[in-house]
Amino acid sequence: MRRWLDDDVIAQGRLPLLCFLLGFIVGFLLIRLSVRLIRKQVRWWPGNLRSGGVHIHHMVFGVILVLASGIGMVTLYQSADTATASALAAAFGVGAALVLDEFALIYYLRDVYWEEQGRTSVDAVFVALAVTGLLLLGFHPLWMLDINDFRSDPDIEVRVFVVAFAVVNLGLAAIVIAKGKIWTGLFGMFFLPLLVVGALRLSRPGAPWARWRYGERRRLMYRAIVRERRYRRPVIRAKIFVQDLVAGKPDVEHVRTAAEAELSRTVVPAPPAPHRHHLSLFSHDHEPDPEPATPEP
Incomplete structure (x- = not known):
């Protein structure tokens, strides 16, 4: 574990990403524990925060944390050491967890935390964890594509290959997502064979494809x-x-x-x-009636 931390995380400059992931997990677990204790009305646990009779959702504190830590990371981008960057990343992770835990509130514009639609928040958290985990393991979108090859190699063939590879990846991802396979499209951006399989397989019946x-x-x-x-x-x-x-x-x-x-x-x-013929009829039916011509004096 120590060797993996030294060789694959710290040496590769991924310590802030690891701190973000740990902050995200800790923040999510703590806020879930808090809301359960509040729901059970445990006496020794502080209840919901209110201001002037208005319930303050924990998403608000998440937005504040994300803004504060994000501004700090942008401001100290050039001068911050690893410890400072890791601390800001951990704070950003905690804030992101607080926001995504109430993602359903943002999506539905109403409080559905304990309802069926509230599971959307859990889905959003799983997506964030999956993407962060893949990045931490060294995977990155567009699989084998290295943008440094495009910048450093003056050879036109290499640049054309890099651009074509990126276009093919994005095109396959668009097809897979259009077939309703969101997770396959997400992980396929990190592993091309998944995109190929997802693009060749049948679409989900309710998908746009x-x-x-x-x-x-x-x-x-x-x-x-x-x-x-x-x-x-x-x-x-x-x-x-x-x-x-x-x-x-x-x-x-x-x-x-x-x-x-x-x-x-x-x-x-x-x-x-809709058939093209129906679309043309629809457009004709909704054209404004021409105004009657007024006789010239």
Whole structure:
């Protein structure tokens, strides 16, 4: 562990990134512990903060921490030593955890912390942890692409290859995301074969790609729905169990019921894309009526 810390983290300049990850994890665990104690109305634990009758969400303190530490990092970018940069990164991680823990509030513009939609916050936290972990392990987006090759090598062939490689990666990522495979697209930016597999496989039935390509191809849509329900069921059950474990008390029966409800809600065929003829009719129907000509005097 010590050798990994010295050789792969400190020597590679990733100590601030590690401190960010640790600050993020600690901040998330502490705020989840706090809100559970508040929900159970534990006497010795301070309750919600209020100002003038208005409940102050912990996201507010997260925004303040992110701004303060972010400004500090930008200001001291050239002169800060490793210890200062790591401390600011840890503070930034704590602030980011406080903000993402209430990401659902930002997304839905209402307090859904303990509701079904509140799981969106847990999803956002998992995404942040996954991306940070990959960066800490030395992976970076666009896989083998090294931007230093583009800057240092004057050879036109190398520059063309770097640009073409980046365009192919981004194009495949766009196709995968259009097929509704967000996690595959995310991790595929760090590992190209995942993007290739995701781009070749069937789209999820409710994704934009299915709407554009499967609207009049019923066999493909049927295969996509059957495949989605078969492979997504255990994944959704595991996801809901982990979300319940983080957000509240997990229950096996609730996991099964919630998984089937989510499958029924999400695994549906996308509506077919409107035909060009219909679009032209729609545009003509909504054109403003010409104003009557006024007779000249």
